[in-house]
Amino acid sequence: MEGSKTMGSDQQHYLCLANMYRAAPLNQFYPPRIAISEGECSIEIDIKPDYFHSAGATHGSVYFKLLDDSAFFAANSHEKELFVLTTSFTTYITRPISSGVMRAEGKVVNMNKSQFIVESIAYDSKGREIARGNGIFVRGKVKLADIPVYSEEQKYFPEDASKP
DSSP states (O other): OTTOOOTTSHHHHHHHHHHHHHHSGGGGTSOOEEEEETTEEEEEEEOOGGGBOTTSSBOHHHHHHHHHHHHHHHHHTTOSSEEEEEEEEEEEEOSOOOSSEEEEEEEEEEEOSSOEEEEEEEEOTTSOEEEEEEEEEEEEEEEGGGSGGGSTTOOOOOTTOOOO
């Protein structure tokens, strides 16, 4: 039905994916803001000293996390029944960041019956590219409907997790 809030609608699917992401225990450490649309995902976090390596800049794992997460949800935006899985992901870090906001934009660039190919670019607060990555994602075996935080009835919206 057009405009209904059923689980099958695209907007409801994107909302449920965002709820699932925000509810992940790891994201309590990185309070993210996420926006999902068809084949695309934007995630941003505020950079904190907790994310630094010994030389005072953001650790590469943070770049990877945002690039992979934005690519993952861009892919899963096309898959409404199953949780997708990252099978490979390559990350290129091009500029250090130690303050402000890190934003990653994932976009599906190719998909077929068995896989999604997704590119992601990360930016600093000034809009400069700081990293990029690309990955291959496949459909897993876990049904989204079987993940409690994905369901329509259980919404999870921490106050600091507004959309970017």
